[in-house]
Amino acid sequence: MLKTVVMKFGGSSVADTDKILRVAQRVVASKKKGNHVVVVVSAPGDMTDDLLQMAEKITRLPSERELDMLLSTGEQVSIALLSMAIHSLSVDAVSLTGPQAGIHADANHTRARITKILPSKIQEELSKGKVVIVAGFQGINPNQDITTLGRGGSDLTAVALAAALRASSCEIYTDVTGVYTTDPRVALKARKLSRISYDEMLEMAGAGSQVMQARSIEVAKKFDVELQVRSTFSEEEGTWVVKEVKRMEEVVVSGIAFDKNQAKLSIVEVQDSPGVAAKIFGALAQSRINVDMIIQSAARDRANSISFTVARTDLKKAVPLLQKVSRELGAKGIVCEEKVAKVAIVGVGMRSHPGVAAQMFQTLADGKINIEMISTSEIKVACVIKESNCDRAVRLLHRSFGLDYDSKKKS
């Protein structure tokens, strides 16, 4: 039986017809190696944004069902054009929308979850020797409506298809050559990792790395789908995302992630009684504001301060909501710090190396960078600092944990 390979190309890879033709060449090269090839594509370049703008011109609050009807056309344009481009290279190909490809999702428009994949149509076309091109980001719900899968939806389509088809690998093509120890635009000495574990990749995504959304990494981990993140426009080997990374030399920290789209909010002197946190975070959740780190300061006279971070883009929505909750709870008031950033060190090596967090705090202290909040997991330490210190903190930590390119360490 032939190997099945899933190749996923993002919007920047299919932004214009020239790029689509280059993608077609890559696909054909993989097909000619004797693989069954399934390709997942996103909407071309800015098309999704253009469509959203049209919708916003019509109404401030478009229906989510109709938004999905609108946005799903973007990927449909990509699959048709890519199929034509592959035909022009004399290889047979067929495009399938999410619904045609058997991607079933739940009824949560604009952020649906994949419920099941029935890949019989894909398998039928593969067995005819065709390259199968599937529209990412979309599926069909129980009401036979088109739904979209939310941010990172095309990655999710690719990973879920790779799992359903028991593909030998899932290649995520993007405009960078792989996963780096940190963003090379911030730290020139950032190195590309040849391998990274699902868990590390998940923590990196959670801490602000833009390479892949956490959802698709979770699915890849759950179904043991080996991912390769690599560049559309270079032959260079990318980064493998795998179950376990066995390294010759134990590396404690694999990467430094950061997120500048952060703001910190505090409710000051709020009553320390049961249900207070539920009230605050319930209100935020109802308005779909994601809360990241939460710190409750030590009780003093039965009154607490509760601080937490939100995406800075959610701040406008969060402040009036929180003021209302603050009044209702009889708290002293709220404090808002708009320009903070989160910096995190991530690495499975932490499990067996004590003192990693201490080294991080010391490095920041040596750099005179004040830490405002701390959160940890088994393989991650994250700190909230002033945004103005973020880039410097990343570079200091990158050097301190031996990740700089000239330190000759191999990952």
Place this chain on the structure above:
Amino acid sequence: MLKTVVMKFGGSSVADTDKILRVAQRVVASKKKGNHVVVVVSAPGDMTDDLLQMAEKITRLPSERELDMLLSTGEQVSIALLSMAIHSLSVDAVSLTGPQAGIHADANHTRARITKILPSKIQEELSKGKVVIVAGFQGINPNQDITTLGRGGSDLTAVALAAALRASSCEIYTDVTGVYTTDPRVALKARKLSRISYDEMLEMAGAGSQVMQARSIEVAKKFDVELQVRSTFSEEEGTWVVKEVKRMEEVVVSGIAFDKNQAKLSIVEVQDSPGVAAKIFGALAQSRINVDMIIQSAARDRANSISFTVARTDLKKAVPLLQKVSRELGAKGIVCEEKVAKVAIVGVGMRSHPGVAAQMFQTLADGKINIEMISTSEIKVACVIKESNCDRAVRLLHRSFGLDYDSKKKS
């Protein structure tokens, strides 16, 4: 039971978000009269052309299946945006793609025929009080692929839906206020008709009138769907297209149609033997070149001339084909006249009025306009003339048959 009204809006009516909002207002007004409203829309403005251009940049001969996958996104954008616009006016609406609306078509990509309509989903949504917005021009074929219905496809969708839903009327909204006795840009004294019969409308379409394609008029006639052609941007009553037009005063000619996209081709001195015409027109048909008028001149020494007209846009394809056929048949050669036009008078009154053709020929003769070819039907006389004479011929015939606005005739 509520009356069901089908409203169809062409691409120019939904070319931008402002226009879409105006269309929404018209739809809501009709809904508020207490009708069940089904809306059919085309792709916005130039979107179909833009998509075609992208396809052409990728390959000169795009797969027709993929072309349908690509082009069908245009209507999908329109239905989603229009549905949002109707929501913004506080009326419930739901958009359906052609496949979702139950429009089944055959497997001829880019020019499919509707095979059946299963409108249960539409009826279900109507019964919930929703305006149902259907993507024109598209359907699903037996292979579960998206197909498109070819030129005038959205009109066809509207008429076929009106028939399937037993709608009380089908309103075709366009950028003109109705069907005119002839093109007002050519004859200033053209009048809008309040009523016209299917047969006349069919002949007008066949003779070059751009208002509606013959296919949808045929379906309307077959299923007795009363059409009204009217303007999107004016409240003015349009033109009704109906089974039979009863007029107080018998009008012989209802309209003058013309078509300037015509060219004349002749094969000179070709052998007069069985199968010659089949050979010539078979070759053209294979290359999908439509032939309009055909004239075979009287045999002389067992050699004929065969002349016919084609769309001028097909000329480049037709000439080399015909040269080949001419050589194979041992004919003397071919003659091509690029710039001819067809002018036709149309009217059911002709059936009972002899001498109408003679009046047409005399009018053209008085204007020193030479007639190169003639073709007639029961309710139409068409002449091929030099293109340079076309506008003048239209005005002369318009006056001669009493259609000029100042002649006070009512249609």
